[in-house]
Amino acid sequence: MQIIEKVNMTIEQIRSLFPHLDTDQVYFNHAAIGPWSKPVLDRIAEYSTQRSGGMVENFPFFLQKNASARTKLAKLLGAETSRLAWIDNVSNGLNILANGIDWQTGDRIILNDIEFPSNVYPFLNLQRLGVEIDMVKSRNGVVDVGDIENAITPKTKLVSISLVQFLSGYRADIDAIGSLCKEKGIIFCVDAIQATGVVEIDVAKSQIDFLCGGTQKWLMSSQGLSYIYLTEELQSRITQKNVGWASVNDAWNLLDYNLSLKSTAERFQNGTINVLGVCLFDASLDLFLGFGMNNVENRILKNTEHFIYQLVEIGIEPILKNVDTKNRAGIVSFKHERSNEIFEFLQGKRIYGAVRQGMIRFSPHFYNTKEEIDLVIKELSGYLK
Numbered sequence: 001m002q003i004i005e006k007v008n009m010t011i012e013q014i015r016s017l018f019p020h021l022d023t024d025q026v027y028f029n030h031a032a033i034g035p036w037s038k039p040v041l042d043r044i045a046e047y048s049t050q051r052s053g054g055m056v057e058n059f060p061f062f063l064q065k066n067a068s069a070r071t072k073l074a075k076l077l078g079a080e081t082s083r084l085a086w087i088d089n090v091s092n093g094l095n096i097l098a099n100g101i102d103w104q105t106g107d108r109i110i111l112n113d114i115e116f117p118s119n120v121y122p123f124l125n126l127q128r129l130g131v132e133i134d135m136v137k138s139r140n141g142v143v144d145v146g147d148i149e150n151a152i153t154p155k156t157k158l159v160s161i162s163l164v165q166f167l168s169g170y171r172a173d174i175d176a177i178g179s180l181c182k183e184k185g186i187i188f189c190v191d192a193i194q195a196t197g198v199v200e201i202d203v204a205k206s207q208i209d210f211l212c213g214g215t216q217k218w219l220m221s222s223q224g225l226s227y228i229y230l231t232e233e234l235q236s237r238i239t240q241k242n243v244g245w246a247s248v249n250d251a252w253n254l255l256d257y258n259l260s261l262k263s264t265a266e267r268f269q270n271g272t273i274n275v276l277g278v279c280l281f282d283a284s285l286d287l288f289l290g291f292g293m294n295n296v297e298n299r300i301l302k303n304t305e306h307f308i309y310q311l312v313e314i315g316i317e318p319i320l321k322n323v324d325t326k327n328r329a330g331i332v333s334f335k336h337e338r339s340n341e342i343f344e345f346l347q348g349k350r351i352y353g354a355v356r357q358g359m360i361r362f363s364p365h366f367y368n369t370k371e372e373i374d375l376v377i378k379e380l381s382g383y384l385k
Contacts, residue, residue: 079229194218
């Protein structure tokens with residue numbers, strides 16, 4: 001189903017593409033995993049028909065969808081397709097960066113204390129090489145640019161941060177951080193798994209050197225497929241520790257054994273990738289480009305603002321209550337001593353959020369409505385009374 005040209009799709013048309021909306025549930029857990037839409041289900045059926053006899057060796061089909069998915073993802077990121085590569089998960093993507101740099105004893109990396117572990121452990125692992133980690137302390141879910149700047153030393157070599165924090169939902173000022181890193185010659189790495197498909201991203205404008213994300217959450221595709229972006233300049237500084245038959249220029253000259261690595265980011269795709277995942281992702285991306293990412297972001301921010309306001313009205317203090325809209329995205333979280341009870345109660349009502357670190361986390365998407373938010377507020381208010 002190709003809807004990429006229909007940039008004027010209505011929200012009603014978008015909602016009609018999600019079967020789970022016909023099952024009397026409210027799904028606000030996109031920060032964990034996204035539901036599959038009809039275009040994705042249609043692509044599964046198409047692929048399954050081919051692989052079960054229609055066209056078992058369907059490599060040409062994959063090549064077409066691979067090129068299409070890369071082009072669409074590049075549009076979402078403001079990137080060149082040659083700077084993108086598919087990987088299996090964010091952890092392994094960040095390990096490409098962490099293990100590829102020529103680290104010296106005493107080099108320093110700036111992280112923060114509310115990152116998802118995928119954006120921490122690959123860098124903590126470098127302590128074995130004498131690399132020092134500076135952990136910026138967050139304040140009520142906020143990672144302040146000034147605190148990052150104050151943590152910089154002459155030995156700082158890399159700053160890594162999530163564009164949107166998985167727990168608080170705080171949206172970092174990556175333009176300011178990117179400018180700061182560029183000025184000081186520091187590698188700027190961004191984990192975008194909670195941001196791509198939520199807010200508009202421009203890797204060039206934000207001066208991002210390395211970005212990594214996954215397709216299974218807000219992008220509503222499959223697990224086991226992620227992606228990296230890196231600049232040509234940074235790639236030239238990375239020593240590729242793992243290579244395979246698909247990493248080289250003339251990969252199909254199978255018995256040549258010429259270890260001449262590709263000049264594009266695809267050199268990091270060492271062998272067979274998640275072919276089905278790429279085909280599904282291509283279908284899912286049409287939803288975002290068909291509705292328009294500016295429209296997607298606007299709806300998500302309006303949903304977030306409405307959710308925060310309604311929570312305050314019933315006496316709940318969301319983490320980002322006093323944060324500017326520019327520092328919000330799609331996640332709304334709050335602390336509560338009865339968080340597990342609340343979670344179980346709402347699940348019983350077929351309202352799906354999450355509990356993380358003792359917090360209730362809601363993550364509605366652009367296709368969700370204020371009416372759905374109001375229903376959650378009504379049930380939550382009644383339960384707490």
